Amino acid sequence: MNLKFRKAVIQDLDVLKKLEQQVVEAERPFNSSIKPENAYYYDLERLLTDEQSYLLVGEIEDQIIATGYVQIRVSKRSLTHDTHGYLGFMYVAPEHRGKGVNKLLIDKLIEWSKQRLVNDFYLDVYDDNKAAMRAYEKLGFSKTLVEMKLNL
Numbered sequence: 248m249n250l251k252f253r254k255a256v257i258q259d260l261d262v263l264k265k266l267e268q269q270v271v272e273a274e275r276p277f278n279s280s281i282k283p284e285n286a287y288y289y290d291l292e293r294l295l296t297d298e299q300s301y302l303l304v305g306e307i308e309d310q311i312i313a314t315g316y317v318q319i320r321v322s323k324r325s326l327t328h329d330t331h332g333y334l335g336f337m338y339v340a341p342e343h344r345g346k347g348v349n350k351l352l353i354d355k356l357i358e359w360s361k362q363r364l365v366n367d368f369y370l371d372v373y374d375d376n377k378a379a380m381r382a383y384e385k386l387g388f389s390k391t392l393v394e395m396k397l398n399l
Contacts, residue, residue, distance in 0.1 A: 249307055254304075270336065270338050277376055301356060302316040305351070314336050315338070316335055317357070328366070333369050334356060339352075370388065371394075
């Protein structure tokens with residue numbers, strides 16, 4: 248596997264928007280409140296230009312097969328750290344899953360963050376998405392706060 252990572256650029260925007268929809272579709276079974284059409288998670292233009300964000304793509308033969316970002320955010324006042332890295336847009340093309348691509352991607356996002364003195368990381372994952380939960384737990388993540396929902 249000749250996998251290369253690089254910082255995403257504005258020319259990637261159309262591909263990134265399509266991959267964002269892959270993420271939305273993959274998560275739709277876990278949340279019945281996701282819009283049936285025009286559901287968007289990310290402000291991709293901002294992620295591409297914001298100095299506090301690092302959006303990476305993984306490529307094989309010039310085709311994007313993986314995405315992920317880290318965004319440095321201000322932490323809650325009650326926590327011991329002032330800032331943290333929030334990870335999102337974690338996507339690996341189905342044919343490349345189980346090959347360690349996500350781990351390599353997250354390692355690069357964490358490395359970038361640590362250069363900016365960020366050592367605490369958060370991400371959101373649906374509790375019923377057992378495969379994703381296992382993958383993140385293998386990387387050292389643990390559950391901290393569970394979001395509860397009521398729809399009337």
